[in-house]
Amino acid sequence: MGLGRPARAFVGMLVAAVLPLSVAAVAQSQSAAAERFDCQGLAEQGPPESALGWLERSLWANHCYEFRARAVRIGVDGVRSVALSHDVMEGVEREVAKFLDGSPVVFERRGRIGRLSWAEGDAPVPASPAGIAEHLDGLYRLQLSGEARLANRTTIRLDIESLDGLRYGHRFWLDTATGLPLKQVLLDERGRVVETFQITELHQPQLYQGEIGLDRRRPRPHDPWRPAWLPTGFIPLPVETHSARQGDDITHRVYSDGLATLSLFVEPVEGADQLIPGLHRLGASHAAVRHRELGGQLRQVMAMGELPPGVLLRVADTVEWQDGRKSSDGAGSEGEVP
Structure with missing residues (x-):
């Protein structure tokens, strides 16, 4: 794949x-x-x-x-x-x-x-x-x-x-x-x-x-989206995630509870370089991929990490778009994954 x-x-x-x-x-x-x-x-x-x-x-x-x-x-x-x-x-x-x-x-x-x-x-x-x-x-x-x-x-x-x-x-x-x-x-x-x-x-x-x-102080980025749900204890990490290999239309954030790490990617669905929606196995990790209407455009949301697949799917399904508002990396309600 x-x-x-x-x-x-x-x-x-x-x-x-x-x-x-x-x-x-x-x-x-x-x-x-x-x-x-x-x-x-x-x-x-x-x-x-x-x-x-x-x-x-x-x-x-x-x-x-x-x-x-x-x-x-x-x-x-x-x-x-x-x-x-x-x-x-x-x-x-x-x-x-x-x-x-x-x-x-x-x-x-x-x-x-x-x-x-x-x-x-x-x-x-x-x-x-x-x-x-x-x-x-x-x-x-x-x-x-x-x-x-x-x-x-x-x-x-x-x-x-x-x-x-x-x-x-x-x-x-x-x-x-x-x-x-x-x-x-x-x-x-x-x-x-x-x-x-x-x-x-x-x-x-x-x-x-x-x-x-220690790493330099990094100001919080103002993304137009946020994860509305994360497992208890996960917090955003202030790490540089932009790469020269990625376009400006790809946003990537990292969250951790201290032991487990979750990467979240959001990008427009365009061209052939996209993943099939669903769950993909990546060694010890999984990647949950969704194509969702966010901000008036079809976008690919991908949650990746060494976490139960149900957790990754729920995170990807609950990403919210916040037009014109600053993103607060906080999560919404927490609980068991259905």
């Missing part, structure tokens, strides 16, 4: 944290004015005492450790081996994932630690929610499930269970020395394994000796 322009824009690193969340225990100023994170604060911490603490430690480890690794990904499209690298140069991260078999594919990302929200005037825009426990509370249940040995390293298993059936569950095996995830299992709403990603070799991870900058 040819996925066209929107699908080609939906790429990302395999082991990057989807939403950089703050670590309350890190020896780092949490003031709104802080614009950089000192990775050396991780070296001063003892082992986390809770499941949430391990999750927070892992998210920061993804930013602060430089490493080379080999991994395997097991999904609906089979087994593929991957070479991974993560470096930091003058406070800017560079991640590369290169598939070593099958079609030659390389993903590369450069950037800084993302912020939680769009900039609103002079108001502070921190790197994360003021309280991560409050954000995840009611969405997931976190618990530790003992130790195991992977890639010749000791790991602790972290189980993350969805509480509402509107998002997938996760299992992480975290390196006890660094917090880096050495194995990740994605579970659908019925508890079935969707995808497994496991590092088989981790070569001498080193903590970056310096600070990593």
Whole structure:
């Protein structure tokens, strides 16, 4: 199936944290004015005492450790081996994932630690929610499930269970020395394994000796549309989504609950480069496509992500057009997907 322009824009690193969340225990100023994170604060911490603490430690480890690794990904499209690298140069991260078999594919990302929200005037825009426990509370249940040995390293298993059936569950095996995830299992709403990603070799991870900058403040875009419904806890991410490969008529926004991510594309239906309405499988992700009359024109709406198909279909079906009004990224009523 040819996925066209929107699908080609939906790429990302395999082991990057989807939403950089703050670590309350890190020896780092949490003031709104802080614009950089000192990775050396991780070296001063003892082992986390809770499941949430391990999750927070892992998210920061993804930013602060430089490493080379080999991994395997097991999904609906089979087994593929991957070479991974993560470096930091003058406070800017560079991640590369290169598939070593099958079609030659390389993903590369450069950037800084993302912020939680769009900039609103002079108001502070921190790197994360003021309280991560409050954000995840009611969405997931976190618990530790003992130790195991992977890639010749000791790991602790972290189980993350969805509480509402509107998002997938996760299992992480975290390196006890660094917090880096050495194995990740994605579970659908019925508890079935969707995808497994496991590092088989981790070569001498080193903590970056310096600070990593926060992404620049980004003003909220004023789109003429908005999702009228999103699952509880999903918030808009202030990320740059426009690509030179896309025309100005394609708008793309990203939403996350801290673990799951949803991409939403809206564009006019014209030409041959369109998708068939319905549900499409993209590895561990799905894409829900609708052709709808919005703003006096037939438009293609596509919701993509590692989420239950019913959730993506409902999001695509409830996108609203707001002629002449500023878009508020807020969602309407929340509840079970029919």
